[in-house]
Structure formats: C-alpha cells, structure tokens
Amino acid sequence: MAILYPQIKQFILDHNGQYPSKESNDDLEVKYAYALAKLRDLRARRKAAENGK
Secondary structure (H helix, E strand, C coil): CHHHHHHHHHHHHHCCCCCCCCCCCCHHHHHHHHHHHHHHHHHHHHHHHHHCC
8 A cells, every 4th residue: 555655646736636535436546545544544553552652
C-alpha cells in the first residue's frame, strides 16, 4: 500500500484536491481509496501505540 502513496498523491493533485472515492466507477480510484484508508488506519495505530508507551 505504501507503494501506491505517490500515485494517490498525484491523483489528488490531478483532481483538484479531491480524494479517491470508494464509491467511484473507476476501479483504480477505488483501489486508491482503500489503500489510503488502510494507510490512515496503520498511521493511527502506530501513533496510538507510541502514545501508550
């Protein structure tokens, strides 16, 4: 998923700040949306683990 991050960033730039949607008809956009959601979840879990130490 982290490998998709540069492509997700480019998608957002190309679409005037619009984030990829899980509801899109474009399979690639949906893939980006799920990858972005997973990356956000992993970041939140890592931050929670660091704060719990």
